[in-house]
Amino acid sequence: MLVQKYKDMLSGKSVIRQLSEFATARGQEIGYENVFDYSLGNPSVPVPQEFTDTMMELLSTKEPSVLHGYSPSLGITSVREKIAASLEKRFGIPYRKEHIFMASGAAGALAHAFRLVTEPGDEILTFAPFFPEYHPYVDLTGAVLKVVPPNTENFQINFEAFEEMLTDKVMAVMINTPNNPSGIVYSTETVKRLADTLKRKSDEYGHDIYIISDEPYREIIFEGVDAPCVSSFYDNTIMCYSFSKSLSLPGERIGYVAINPACKDAETMVYMCGQISRGIGHNCPPSIIQLAVAEVLDMTAELSVYETNMNLIYNELVDLGFTVVKPGGTFYIFPKALEEDSKKFCEKALKYDLVLVPGDSFGAPGYFRMAYCIDTEKVERSLVALRKFVTEEYGK
Amino acid sequence: MLVQKYKDMLSGKSVIRQLSEFATARGQEIGYENVFDYSLGNPSVPVPQEFTDTMMELLSTKEPSVLHGYSPSLGITSVREKIAASLEKRFGIPYRKEHIFMASGAAGALAHAFRLVTEPGDEILTFAPFFPEYHPYVDLTGAVLKVVPPNTENFQINFEAFEEMLTDKVMAVMINTPNNPSGIVYSTETVKRLADTLKRKSDEYGHDIYIISDEPYREIIFEGVDAPCVSSFYDNTIMCYSFSKSLSLPGERIGYVAINPACKDAETMVYMCGQISRGIGHNCPPSIIQLAVAEVLDMTAELSVYETNMNLIYNELVDLGFTVVKPGGTFYIFPKALEEDSKKFCEKALKYDLVLVPGDSFGAPGYFRMAYCIDTEKVERSLVALRKFVTEEYGK
Numbered sequence: 001m002l003v004q005k006y007k008d009m010l011s012g013k014s015v016i017r018q019l020s021e022f023a024t025a026r027g028q029e030i031g032y033e034n035v036f037d038y039s040l041g042n043p044s045v046p047v048p049q050e051f052t053d054t055m056m057e058l059l060s061t062k063e064p065s066v067l068h069g070y071s072p073s074l075g076i077t078s079v080r081e082k083i084a085a086s087l088e089k090r091f092g093i094p095y096r097k098e099h100i101f102m103a104s105g106a107a108g109a110l111a112h113a114f115r116l117v118t119e120p121g122d123e124i125l126t127f128a129p130f131f132p133e134y135h136p137y138v139d140l141t142g143a144v145l146k147v148v149p150p151n152t153e154n155f156q157i158n159f160e161a162f163e164e165m166l167t168d169k170v171m172a173v174m175i176n177t178p179n180n181p182s183g184i185v186y187s188t189e190t191v192k193r194l195a196d197t198l199k200r201k202s203d204e205y206g207h208d209i210y211i212i213s214d215e216p217y218r219e220i221i222f223e224g225v226d227a228p229c230v231s232s233f234y235d236n237t238i239m240c241y242s243f244s245k246s247l248s249l250p251g252e253r254i255g256y257v258a259i260n261p262a263c264k265d266a267e268t269m270v271y272m273c274g275q276i277s278r279g280i281g282h283n284c285p286p287s288i289i290q291l292a293v294a295e296v297l298d299m300t301a302e303l304s305v306y307e308t309n310m311n312l313i314y315n316e317l318v319d320l321g322f323t324v325v326k327p328g329g330t331f332y333i334f335p336k337a338l339e340e341d342s343k344k345f346c347e348k349a350l351k352y353d354l355v356l357v358p359g360d361s362f363g364a365p366g367y368f369r370m371a372y373c374i375d376t377e378k379v380e381r382s383l384v385a386l387r388k389f390v391t392e393e394y395g396k
Numbered sequence: 397m398l399v400q401k402y403k404d405m406l407s408g409k410s411v412i413r414q415l416s417e418f419a420t421a422r423g424q425e426i427g428y429e430n431v432f433d434y435s436l437g438n439p440s441v442p443v444p445q446e447f448t449d450t451m452m453e454l455l456s457t458k459e460p461s462v463l464h465g466y467s468p469s470l471g472i473t474s475v476r477e478k479i480a481a482s483l484e485k486r487f488g489i490p491y492r493k494e495h496i497f498m499a500s501g502a503a504g505a506l507a508h509a510f511r512l513v514t515e516p517g518d519e520i521l522t523f524a525p526f527f528p529e530y531h532p533y534v535d536l537t538g539a540v541l542k543v544v545p546p547n548t549e550n551f552q553i554n555f556e557a558f559e560e561m562l563t564d565k566v567m568a569v570m571i572n573t574p575n576n577p578s579g580i581v582y583s584t585e586t587v588k589r590l591a592d593t594l595k596r597k598s599d600e601y602g603h604d605i606y607i608i609s610d611e612p613y614r615e616i617i618f619e620g621v622d623a624p625c626v627s628s629f630y631d632n633t634i635m636c637y638s639f640s641k642s643l644s645l646p647g648e649r650i651g652y653v654a655i656n657p658a659c660k661d662a663e664t665m666v667y668m669c670g671q672i673s674r675g676i677g678h679n680c681p682p683s684i685i686q687l688a689v690a691e692v693l694d695m696t697a698e699l700s701v702y703e704t705n706m707n708l709i710y711n712e713l714v715d716l717g718f719t720v721v722k723p724g725g726t727f728y729i730f731p732k733a734l735e736e737d738s739k740k741f742c743e744k745a746l747k748y749d750l751v752l753v754p755g756d757s758f759g760a761p762g763y764f765r766m767a768y769c770i771d772t773e774k775v776e777r778s779l780v781a782l783r784k785f786v787t788e789e790y791g792k
Contacts, residue, residue, distance in 0.1 A: 001567065001603050002661060003515060006668040046460035055455050064442035068645035104500065104649075104679065111677025119399055133674065140675025171397065207397050249464035251683030253500075265398060272402040278529065279536025280676040281507025283500065286685055287647030 009136070015361050016040065016132075019346075023355045030353070036382035037355045038370040041180065041331065043248035045301045051247060054295040058288055067291070071284040073274040075102025075256070079294040083256055086297040091229045094261050101273040104253040104285045106216045106242035110137055110174075111280055112257055112273045113212045113238045118143040118171045124212070125165055126174040127157055128363030129181050129334060131214075134174065143171075147363045155184040155325050155334070157194060166197070168205040172238075173198065175230065178217040181362045181369035182334040183310070183327025185221065188228045195234040202236075208264070211237045216255070217330040219246035219300045222307045225328035235262040238269075243293055245331075248301040254285045254293050306331040309372040309379045316383045320390050331373040334359065338394045342368050352389040354382065405532070411757050412436065412528075415742075419751045426749070432778035433751045434766040437576065437727065439644035441697045441769075447643060450691040454684055463687070467680040469670040471498025471652070475690040479652055482693040487625045490657050497669040500649040500681045502612045502638035506533055506570075507676055508653055508669045509608045509634045514539040514567045520608070521561055522570040523553055524759030525577050525730060527610075530570065539567075543759045551580040551721050551730070553590060562593070564601040568634075569594065571626065574613040577758045577765035578730040579706070579723025581617065584624045591630040598632075604660070607633045612651070613726040615642035615696045618703045621724035631658040634665075639689055641727075644697040650681045650689050702727040705768040705775045712779045716786050727769040730755065734790045738764050748785040750778065 016039055023037035058067055074080065080097035087095040103109035118124060120142025126134055128150040138145035148165055151158035166173075175194070177186040186194075194211075202209045213230045218241065221227045231237040242255035257273055259266040277283055284290075310327055317324045317335050324335035337345035342358040346368055349356050359367030372379060390396045412435055419433035454463055470476065476493035483491040499505035514520060516538025522530055524546040534541035544561055547554035562569075571590070573582040582590075590607075598605045609626045614637065617623045627633040638651035653669055655662040673679055680686075706723055713720045713731050720731035733741035738754040742764055745752050755763030768775060786792045 002512060002665065002668065006511070006671045007664065009671040009674075010664070010667050042461075042466055044461060047464055052455050052460065056452060059448050059451050059455075064448065065438075065440060065644055068443055068647050069438055070646045104677065107674075107679045108677040111675075115402070116398060136671070136674035137677070140672075248461055250466045251464050251680070253679060253682050268403065268406070269398065271406050272398065275402040275405040275532070276536075278503075278532035279507075281500065281504040281533070281678065282676075283503045283649060284647070286649050286682045289682055 014132070016357055019355050019357055022350070026353065033378065035353050035355065036378065036385055037374065038372060038382075039355045039357055041371045042373060043245055043250065043301065044373040044375065045248055045303065045305055047248045047301055048296055048299045050299060051249070051292055051296045054292045055288065058291055068287060071102070071287045071290060073277060073284060074270060075100065075284060076287065076290045079290045082294045082297055083258070087258060091232060093229070093231055095258060096261065098267045098270060099259045099261050101257040101270045102285050102290055103240075103255050103257055104282060105244055105250070105255045106214055106240050107133075107137065108253065108282060108285070109240035109242065109255050109257045110212065110214060111282070112276050113240055114138055114141045114143060114172070115276045116238065116269055116272055117210045122171040123167070123169045124172045124174055125162070125170050126176075127162070129155065129179070129359060129367065130363050131176060131180045132361040150364050152364070155179065155182040156186060156190045159193060159197070163197065166201050168207070170209060171207070172210040172212050174212040174214060176214040177230070178220060178227070178329030179332075180217065180330060181332045181359070182325065183330045183332045184325060185225050185227045185328035187226050191228045191230055191233045198234060208236050213237055213239050215239055216242040216245050220303050220306055220331065221329040222310065222327065227329065231258070231260045235260055235264075237263065246300045246303070247293070247296065252286070252289045254289045305376060306373065308376050309374070312376070312379050312383065313370065313372055316386065320387065321396055331371060333370050333372065334362075334364070334367050335370075337366055337368050338390065338396070340366055342366050348393050349389055352385045354385055354389060410528070412753055415751050415753055418746070422749065429774065431749050431751065432774065432781055433770065434768060434778075435751045435753055437767045437769060439641055439646065439697065439769055440771065441644055441699065441701055443644045443697055444692055444695045446695060447645070447688055447692045450688045451684065454687055464683060467498070467683045467686060469673060469680060470666060471496065471680060472683065472686045475686045478690045478693055479654070483654060487628060489625070489627055491654060492657065494663045494666060495655045495657050497653040497666045498681050498686055499636075499651050499653055500678060501640055501646070501651045502610055502636050503529075503533065504649065504678060504681070505636035505638065505651050505653045506608065506610060507678070508672050509636055510534055510537045510539060510568070511672045512634065512665055512668055513606045518567040519563070519565045520568045520570055521558070521566050522572075523558070525551065525575070525755060525763065526759050527572060527576045528757040546760050548760070551575065551578040552582060552586045555589060555593070559593065562597050564603070566605060567603070568606040568608050570608040570610060572610040573626070574616060574623070574725030575728075576613065576726060577728045577753075577755070578721065579726045579728045580721060581621050581623045581724035583622050587624045587626055587629045594630060604632050609633055609635050611635060612638040612641050616699050616702055616727065617725040618706065618723065623725065627654070627656045631656055631660075633659065642696045642699070643689070643692065648682070648685045650685045701772060702769065704772055705770070708772070708775050708779065709766065709768055712782065716783065717792055727767060729766050729768065730758075730760070730763050731766075733762055733764050734786065734792075736762055738762050744789050745785055748781045750781055750785060
């Protein structure tokens with residue numbers, strides 16, 4: 001008998017996926033260059049040449065049975081050492097290889113983090129707007145994901161609602177800063193207040209509450225933005241990182257879990273990740289990708305295009321009278337729609353070949369997401385379509 | 397609070413891993429070439445040059461943001477098509493891409509298979525001797541792994557014990573042919589009888605019973621051996637394949653699930669695998685490795701060395717009076733120890749720098765495993781040590 005819960009999931013198609021499929025189909029009709037596809041968060045700039053060069057060198061010089069051999073279950077030791085050193089240099093936190101567990105992208109890292117600190121029935125809180133995949137990620141572990149409603153003024157944390165929901169059933173709080181879909185970066189003030197709240201509540205409840213910090217957009221920060229390192233403010237932080245966006249290689253599934261060295265039992269937690277892997281079939285990210293990434297840890301793809309795009313879009317949105325919080329990073333922006341039902345708004349936009357994603361599945365109905373990881377030239381043309389859409393449909 | 401079950405697992409160190417660590421440490425004392433390390437199943441022959449060439453070509457010719465872009469969640473379509481075509485040509489079963497789900501090696505494939513057909517509390521049967529990792533793989537899903545005792549005469553299936561254990565709680569039977577650790581290949585007679593038994597019991601219990609066929613050693617078959625394709629004999633077969641051993645790239649985590657097209661709801665099952673992935677953080681094997689493997693599907697590494705090694709070892713074991721079943725494939729052999737306690741036997745062997753693994757964790761105490769994926773020259777030298785060990789310790 002097939003397991004019903006997975007069968008049931010098949011009927012609930014992802015809105016983002018449906019819109020992306022629409023964009024592809026429409027592209028076949030009118031040319032993809034004429035579809036203003038803001039649906040998917042797929043990086044648009046190439047991986048640094050140094051990564052490709054390292055891959056070529058590994059393939060041409062390293063003994064194949066060593067190069068492609070099994071990785072130790074926690075990751076290749078030299079790679080873990082290099083990541084720890086890079087993090088220490090960057091954030092001044094004394095990471096060692098003992099705090100690093102190599103994972104298959106952020107999804108792999110999160111799958112381990114949830115299992116480290118929650119049993120079925122325990123609660124994890126996150127904050128709207130949030131990445132909709134968090135629901136299946138958490139729900140399928142047996143833990144319960146609860147979503148704190150958004151602070152729509154600036155998309156920082158709605159602390160009043162948060163404190164109400166932070167009961168003693170909550171074992172972890174998952175944050176995502178810089179944030180998908182809002183592009184907002186939590187300020188030092190927000191992170192400090194979050195840390196203080198969690199310390200107070202941990203003491204009150206007599207059990208640890210962990211921060212699971214999902215940081216795939218960490219390297220995409222815009223000029224002048226205050227972007228504090230969460231682990232610096234709270235000991236019990238499990239950092240989940242992916243190189244997908246910073247290096248533009250989402251398909252190669254490479255990232256890591258970094259346990260704050262100040263976290264109680266930090267080293268044990270890394271070994272526990274190795275045990276969790278056995279139950280979920282994880283068994284390490286690919287060896288050659290681990291080795292290649294370790295050589296470009298402090299590099300990024302040419303990410304500046306995202307800020308260029310953001311400024312163009314933000315200015316136009318403001319000019320058109322949208323309510324919109326200016327992103328501090330990522331390649332997302334999350335404006336308020338021009339009518340209450342953002343699904344209808346996004347549906348109307350399709351007539352202008354503008355593919356926008358309604359905010360409902362991100363926990364913020366009435367808003368919409370634009371993923372501006374596309375060519376700047378296309379962004380410019382899209383803004384002509386946006387103005388036409390807004391003028392014709394909403395008389396702006 | 398950290399989750400106790402993973403913490404508890406840390407105390408139970410793998411015997412294979414401990415022996416492998418001993419071998420490495422001893423190698424640092426006397427030179428690794430002098431340690432006859434039969435502990436680990438790490439392929440010793442290089443990946444075919446064509447794989448490396450394809451990787452280099454992809455890296456130097458393909459647009460990086462496409463090459464390293466997200467794979468669709470079921471795997472890259474063209475890769476799934478090629479695998480289906482290769483399987484159809486090879487086994488005469490009408491596989492299509494709709495039956496193929498790309499997975500991170502056999503461990504990833506199995507993690508999906510278990511979740512497809514079992515709920516917590518359901519039973520999965522497997523047959524001793526068996527790969528010890530099956531226990532954490534299954535136990536951590538909440539299903540229950542039960543092990544049918546071995547047929548020590550020839551390591552085919554002990555059908556009498558099997559029928560007794562095949563209650564209506566059993567939802568799947570996991571087999572591994574060619575087998576780790578025995579090297580035995582199930583004969584057509586065995587597979588037919590297994591299929592007949594499962595059909596009869598499925599009817600009796602009124603629910604499907606699946607075969608989960610773990611086939612990482614499928615390409616390592618020795619001359620003249622009858623090696624039937626399990627899926628040809630039983631509709632409800634979930635094939636779990638890995639390229640780790642056939643292409644010698646265990647570290648790159650690449651394999652697939654192939655659902656028998658004759659299986660009821662075969663295509664739905666592949667989509668369900670995509671949903672299961674969301675809960676376990678799987679998200680596809682690396683894009684570049686998928687693309688490269690697709691170009692060498694019908695090739696293997698130069699596997700003949702394993703048969704050469706097997707013949708040398710088998711003949712010597714027979715000559716020394718061991719009870720041993722001749723392997724039909726893999727790079728393992730599983731003789732009976734010369735004393736009842738095979739742990740003691742293996743401990744004594746260490747004095748001769750022979751690293752053998754006791755059969756206890758494989759569900760067959762009294763036996764021991766040798767993984768002969770090492771250089772033939774070293775095998776030859778090891779046999780001198782083996783003779784010395786047996787003569788001095790057991791007066792043979």
